[in-house]
Amino acid sequence: xxxxxxxxxxxxxxxxxxxxxxxxxxxxxxxxxxxxxxxxxxxxxxxxxxxxxxxxxxxxxxxxxxxxxxxxxxxxxxxxxxxxxxxxxxxxxxxxxxxxxxxxxxxxxxxxxxxxxxxxxxxxxxxxxxxxxxxxxxxxxxxxxxxxxxxxxxxxxxxxxxxxxxxxxxxxxxxxxxxxxxxxxxxxxxxxxxxxxxxxxxxxxxxxxxxxxxxxxxxxxxxxxxxxxxxxxxxxxxxxxxxxxxxxxxx
Numbered sequence: 001x002x003x004x005x006x007x008x009x010x011x012x013x014x015x016x017x018x019x020x021x022x023x024x025x026x027x028x029x030x031x032x033x034x035x036x037x038x039x040x041x042x043x044x045x046x047x048x049x050x051x052x053x054x055x056x057x058x059x060x061x062x063x064x065x066x067x068x069x070x071x072x073x074x075x076x077x078x079x080x081x082x083x084x085x086x087x088x089x090x091x092x093x094x095x096x097x098x099x100x101x102x103x104x105x106x107x108x109x110x111x112x113x114x115x116x117x118x119x120x121x122x123x124x125x126x127x128x129x130x131x132x133x134x135x136x137x138x139x140x141x142x143x144x145x146x147x148x149x150x151x152x153x154x155x156x157x158x159x160x161x162x163x164x165x166x167x168x169x170x171x172x173x174x175x176x177x178x179x180x181x182x183x184x185x186x187x188x189x190x191x192x193x194x195x196x197x198x199x200x201x202x203x204x205x206x207x208x209x210x211x212x213x214x215x216x217x218x219x220x221x222x223x224x225x226x227x228x229x230x231x232x233x234x235x236x237x238x239x240x241x242x243x244x245x246x247x248x249x250x251x
Contacts (some may be wrong), residue, residue, distance in 0.1 A: 001024070002032070002035050002036055002037070003004040003036070004019075005019060005021070005025060005035075005036070005037045006035075006036035006037050007127050008037075008043075008185060009036075009037040009038075009042035009043065009182075009185060009186075010185075011185045012185070013184065013185040013186060013187035013188040013189075014188065014189075014192070015184060015188050015189065015192035015193075015195075015196065017184065017185055018046075018182055018183075018196070019043065019182070019183045019184070019185075020049075020180065020181070020182055021180070021181050021182075021183055022079055022114055022178060022180055023090075023091045023177075023178045023179055023183075023235075024089075025039060025183075026039060026179075026232055026235040026236050026239060027089055027091070027094065027235075027239045027243075028089070029236055029240065030236065030237075030239050030240025030241075030242075030244070031089045031243055031248065031250050032250055034112075034244070038177055039232055039236055040180075040232070040233065040236075041186060042059075042183050042185070042186050043183040043184065043186055044185070044186055044187070044188055044193055044225065045182075045183050045225050045228035045232060046181070046182040046183060046184060046193055046196045046197050046225055046228065047182055047183040047196075047197050047200050047201060047204075047221070047222055047223050047224070047225065047227045047228055048169060048179050048180070048183065048222075048223040048227070048228045048231060049180045049181055049182060049204060049205070049220070049221060049222070050179075050180050050213050050218040050219060050220050050221055051153075051177045051178060051179040051180065051218065051219055051221055052133055052134040052150070052157075052159075052177060052178050052216075052217045052218045052219065053133075053134055053149070053151040053152045053153035053157050053176075053177045053178075053217075053219075054091055054092045054095040054131050054132065054133055054134070054152040054176055054177065054178070055131070055132055055133075055134055055137050055138075055141070055148050055151045055152070055157070055160070055163065056070070056095075056099070056129075056130075056131055056148070056149045056151075056152070056166075057122060057130050057131075057132055057140075057141065057146045057147060057148050057149065058070065058122075058128055058129050058130075058146065058147050059122055059124060059125050059128035059129075059146060059150060060144070060145075060146070060147050061125070061128065062128050062129065062147070064149070065147070065149075066149060066169060067149045067150050067166065067169035067170060067171055068169070068170055069172075070129070070149060071103055071105060072213045073088070074105050074106070074107055074129075075105060078205065079106040080108070081105075081106070081107045081108070081111065081129065082107055082108040082110050082129065083096050083107045083108075083109060083126060083127070083129040083130055083131060084110045084111075084112060084118045084122060084129070084130035084131075084132075085109055085110070085111055085112065085118065085131050085132075086111070086112055086114050086115040086118050086122055086132065086133065087111050087112060087113065087114065087137075087141065087251075088111045088248065088250060088251045089248065089250055089251075090133075091133065091176055091177065091178045092115075092130075092131040092132055092133050093109060093111065093131065093248075094176060094239055094242050094243070094246075094248075095152050095174070095176040096109060096131035096133045097109065097240050097242055097245075097246035097248065098174060098176060099131070099166075099171070099174060100246070101169060101171065101242070101245055101246060102171065102174065102222070103171070108111075110127050111251070114130055115133055115135065115136035115137075116136055117133060118136070119132060119136045119137060119140055120132060121147070122140075122146050123140065123145050123146060130146075131152075131179050133217070134151075134157060134159050134160075134217030134218070135216045135217045135218075137217075138157075138159040138160055138216070138217045139241055141160050141163070142160070147162075148160055148163040149163075149169065150162075150163060150164050150165060150166045150168070150169040150171070150189060151163055151165055151166070152165075152166055152174050152175060152176045152177065153165060153175060153177055153219075154167075154175050156168075157158035157217065157219070158214045159214065159215075159216075160215035160217075160218060160231075178184065179210075179221075179231065179235075180218075181231075182196065182200060183228075184196065195224060197224070197225060200222070201222040204220045204221070204222040205220075205222065208250060220241075
């Protein structure tokens with residue numbers, strides 16, 4: 001959270017303090033009026049470890065099998081549709097709002113306290129439409145308890161390879177995922193950053209690690225510090241705009 005990130009930002013930049021950051025690191029500066037860290041200037045990025053896409057799912061009783069059919073279904077419901085998400089300001093919530101904004105459709109966001117309760121609500125038909133991260137959704141998709149319509153990544157997910165991307169489903173510019181990365185306090189010696197990067201990438205490249213990541217819906221990345229820096233500088237303003245345009249307020 002913000003507190004842990006702030007503590008890491010103020011730590012001595014000697015390589016002994018490492019921040020393992022998720023998407024909230026890039027989302028929270030746009031979600032809160034003020035956060036106790038600067039995502040651009042308080043840290044040196046090391047590598048993006050892995051990422052997992054969001055996935056648009058429905059209960060099998062919903063009479064749609066494609067994203068386009070869902071769009072028509074929602075429009076025909078005259079504002080009575082809703083979609084579940086794991087919580088306000090989560091990547092899945094923001095993907096849902098980006099989807100709504102792009103298509104100018106009316107769906108009420110229903111936040112839950114995490115992905116597990118949200119998926120159970122979809123299975124129980126209480127909230128039959130949802131934007132979810134991949135880990136809680138993938139097993140239920142494979143078992144047929146929920147139907148996946150599209151993933152929000154640029155390419156298909158190894159966890160559910162038969163599910164099209166949003167672009168393949170006819171809705172471009174909907175990329176949104178949940179990255180996990182390593183950063184160190186700003187000013188850490190270059191040799192420390194290089195060492196952390198080199199050793200982390202070695203671990204990410206191990207076959208058993210890649211298999212374990214894939215099993216829970218994560219795609220291994222192992223990017224360079226420069227690539228991870230560029231990613232942060234793209235993601236922060238992107239999600240800040242969605243938050244602003246959708247008028248999302250933290251709970």
